[in-house]
Amino acid sequence: MGITTTKTKTFDYERLSETDSFSAKMGHFGRFGGKFVPETIMPALDQLEQAYNEAKNDPAFNAELEYYLREYVGRPSTLYYAERLTKKLAGAKIYFKREDLNHTGAHKINNTIGQILLALRMGKKRIIAETGAGQHGVATATAAAMFGIQCDVYMGEEDMRRQALNVFRMKLLGATVIPVVSGSKTLKDATNEALRDWMGSVKDTHYIIGSVVGPHPYPTMVRDFQLVIGREARKQIVEKENRLPDYLIACVGGGSNSIGLFHPFIADKEVKMIGVEAGGLGNEIGQHASTLTSGKIGVLHGSVSYVLQDDEGQTLPVHSISAGLDYPGVGPEHSYLKDIGRADYVSITDEEAVNAFQECARLEGIIPALEASHAIAYTMKLAPTLDKNKLIIICLSGSGDKDSFEVAKKLGYTI
């Protein structure tokens, strides 16, 4: 069975990291990762790490998580053959891993359910989160409502404007959305504010980071909660095609849907993995959010990773039409995969993403999130160059309903 091989091979990958000075304690991936945070929250991270290590080895915890993922989220999500897109591109055969079909319309809920169960296990009384596109905020507010726990979500004012629908959804779900007016008023500033809140509230509050970023243990823990994407996809593609795929393609902001899809295939060298970043409006500083393709190694939000910074370590402004990709950092494990050459990272412009958004809607009857549209746009370039017997899995990380207003505006419609 595929799952057994995954397990053994994942271990090999970790041994590979070990030879490259992998330190489980501080969560380093080679020279990336770590725990660069104020002393005030160090004990909370230690507590979280311990609680998580206990929980992940506890069959009862895993059974509960599986229960909610199945009964509440609606997993497994389907691996759908995008037949008309495949035919139009006349190259490789394309499958969508349909994370948009999850409850709340994106992959983010896989992680928030896991972390809320963990928070309850630790006896925390309140949940905080940061959000960019609002998908993580909605997923957090949803899980918090379902478990009846107080929830405050930090969101940049600029993102609140772009994602007004998600702001309303969070409020409906009983969460308080706290506008962030500092800095660029986007995801990075919301992250700063959430970390600050946590420094003062750490005793009874759990901070649910929405991506594989931040200090250890978040990059590892969030990845683990998203592994379900790749594990299911692996099983499903073997069932359908009786073999592993040739390409995995997913968008990368912080990198949680992509690492969730990639990780169970890391040891299968024949499977190529491509992360697609936001190329925005162009290559100039402030016009894009292509952290891995144009950034340099630095420290942001608690870990060493590729970052968009100036030569003194100050964070540079970023842009993407997609609020979920509009972030100057990226998960440390992606930086590691890039450095060891296991994954490739490319970028797609706003315009290409909006084009893919429309193509996907027309050809497949699926309106993809702008984030996932980046992965589709890259596939639209790649697939025609490949043989018809090649297989591509795209992580369709979320639904584009939330983006309809932004895209309408871009296309000159008034709604």
Place this chain on the structure above:
Amino acid sequence: MNRIDKKFEELKIKKKPAFIPFITAGDPDIETTESLILAFEKRGADIIELGIPFSDPIADGPVIQASYHRALEKGIKVSQILDMISALRRKTQIPIVGMISYSIVYKLGSKAFVEMALKAGLDGLTIPDLPVEENEEIFEIASKNDVKIVCFVAPTTTSQRMNLITQKTQGFLYYISVVGITGARDTLPDDIVQNINKLKQLTDIPIAVGFGVSTVEQARMVGKVAEGVIVGSAIIKEIEKYEHEPHEKLIENVGNFVGELVLGTKG
């Protein structure tokens, strides 16, 4: 001898706590920062904590973040700050501790940065987002160069971590008095005395208390239990108040404010 060690030795003989004002380098401009340091020394400040502006500070509250933002908007660079300190060293020997994010240190390179800091005349560094477990390299480099790395203890710090941190810290130990971010508060938490006594059993190194100390009365209270009192946000707010006034007026008024805090601390 390092200027920080020397200062605490002098104060120990006088049986007085140190007063340590915090300001942001380059807010509102680098000339004002230089004048303020000299003015603070004249009013009896013992050590200066100088914040190096960072775009995404997580350990600091809104007042200091806004101050960093103002300085960065004007294009302040680390090299300008170090040049200012070099120039200042011809006028004063007051110990100066730089507070800097690890994001900047990492980018410039730990070794290169510590050497630049020492050459400019900085006596110590606090790197709030660098926990003791992650900073072997910088401790080694700093020890070789006689730059002190000042570490933090928070009320959330466990006994086990207290042991580790008290063994590592150099120059003094920075005790974060309030759980959470920097900023002025109305009351000081009760656990300060308790935690400071606990720390004193572990180390002889001077303990300075910061984060949330904002009034003369609070400074007096803290000065009775610790070897140092650090005030940041309250001073930055004073600077903000006189930001658009003539340079001399700003220096005079902020200097007076610090003078009162010094009297409170030493009282």
